[in-house]
Amino acid sequence: MKVEHILHTNGGVGKTSYANNSLLQRAVISMVKPIVGASIEELCCTLFPECLKVADLGRSSGPNTLLVVSDIINSIHTTYQKLNRPPPSLQAFLNDLPGNDFNAGFRSLPGFYKKLDEEHEKKFGSCFIAGMPGSFYGRLFPNNSLNFVHSSYALHWISEVPKGLLTEEEEGLNKGNIYIAKTSPPAVFKQYLEQFKRDFTVFLRSRAEELVPGGSMVLTITGSIKSHDPLCIWEFVGLKLNDMVLEGLIGKEKLDAFNMPFYTPTTKEIEEVIQAEGSFTLQNLEVLKNDWDSYIKQANSGLDKKTRAAIFATHIRAVAEPILASQFGEEAMDDLFPRFEEDVLDHMERENCQYINLVISLTKKR
Numbered sequence: 001m002k003v004e005h006i007l008h009t010n011g012g013v014g015k016t017s018y019a020n021n022s023l024l025q026r027a028v029i030s031m032v033k034p035i036v037g038a039s040i041e042e043l044c045c046t047l048f049p050e051c052l053k054v055a056d057l058g059r060s061s062g063p064n065t066l067l068v069v070s071d072i073i074n075s076i077h078t079t080y081q082k083l084n085r086p087p088p089s090l091q092a093f094l095n096d097l098p099g100n101d102f103n104a105g106f107r108s109l110p111g112f113y114k115k116l117d118e119e120h121e122k123k124f125g126s127c128f129i130a131g132m133p134g135s136f137y138g139r140l141f142p143n144n145s146l147n148f149v150h151s152s153y154a155l156h157w158i159s160e161v162p163k164g165l166l167t168e169e170e171e172g173l174n175k176g177n178i179y180i181a182k183t184s185p186p187a188v189f190k191q192y193l194e195q196f197k198r199d200f201t202v203f204l205r206s207r208a209e210e211l212v213p214g215g216s217m218v219l220t221i222t223g224s225i226k227s228h229d230p231l232c233i234w235e236f237v238g239l240k241l242n243d244m245v246l247e248g249l250i251g252k253e254k255l256d257a258f259n260m261p262f263y264t265p266t267t268k269e270i271e272e273v274i275q276a277e278g279s280f281t282l283q284n285l286e287v288l289k290n291d292w293d294s295y296i297k298q299a300n301s302g303l304d305k306k307t308r309a310a311i312f313a314t315h316i317r318a319v320a321e322p323i324l325a326s327q328f329g330e331e332a333m334d335d336l337f338p339r340f341e342e343d344v345l346d347h348m349e350r351e352n353c354q355y356i357n358l359v360i361s362l363t364k365k366r
């Protein structure tokens, strides 16, 4: 099944909504802010656009996208102050799959525009924000219409679960797992890698058509050091689902047939696709490593391990619930996440699991 029909984060602004549980992604955006700032400065000083046109791809619902837009505005403002020129206006497109809760973000726009005027004493040009629903694995914008593309924590979602993971008899190759895990046969890794290569190539080709020559992108994605043994959070979720199968709470056939449409590439895999596609120059590829709960410790240093695990479980639920519930049912989610919470941080310590964030800066060749 195509991911665009089932993938979205938890909408609205409730307790389990993505809007209220996106602290991890927020921390990542803050880490990457200097890289985005440098890219915007470079763009402004080489292209001098009258209106800077940017897109945030896979923006989800919640405050993080407006955070990115506001960081971009601050960079433009600082750059043009240095240049002693009036800043350009900004048009920002917020993209996600059509099933995403776009309205939750749009409701906060009037307040955002008001704050912008106050912070910049009405000295910033003008800012125009629009939605652009659709899959980034395909065309979203007209030819040569964008200056800058940003995407954070979205491109590790591939366009579909690799078809080859199901044999002709509809038997799952990756039985008992929902992503590449230690017990997965090598063919599973191969299928995932091939799907990632196909998807990332389509992504680069589409953006190459849409960006002006010299336009740039900053893409942040979860990667891995060894993509055949990625130590990913989905391996751990798979273990918990297995326990539920053994207890008869979910059907074995459901688990055997399900895999996450997700892939955590290595830097080498990223570099190879960029080079083979050929439209972009790779300016920089940074690797930022963090423990699974380090962003929670950073936000509040006084929390004990149990509390951190509970917060982490709610955050993973906000991202994964819609897709897991589409296979295992809503009721199973209330059982799964307390189990997850129970020993996720022990598992992390035992296995030395970390988030490997890859920050990719690219410029379209002229």
Ligand SMILES: C[S@@+](CC[C@H](N)C(=O)[O-])C[C@H]1O[C@@H](n2cnc3c(N)ncnc32)[C@H](O)[C@@H]1O
Binding pocket: 007, 008, 009, 022, 025, 026, 029, 057, 058, 059, 060, 061, 064, 065, 095, 096, 097, 100, 134, 135, 136, 137, 151, 152, 153, 154, 155, 157, 159, 319
């Ligand atoms: C974890 S959220 C990250 C949201 C936001 N960028 C942030 O940092 O808070 C990932 C988002 O990517 C979106 N996404 C995944 N595949 C996509 C695709 N092919 N096209 C557009 N959006 C996609 C998902 O719907 C989801 O909202």
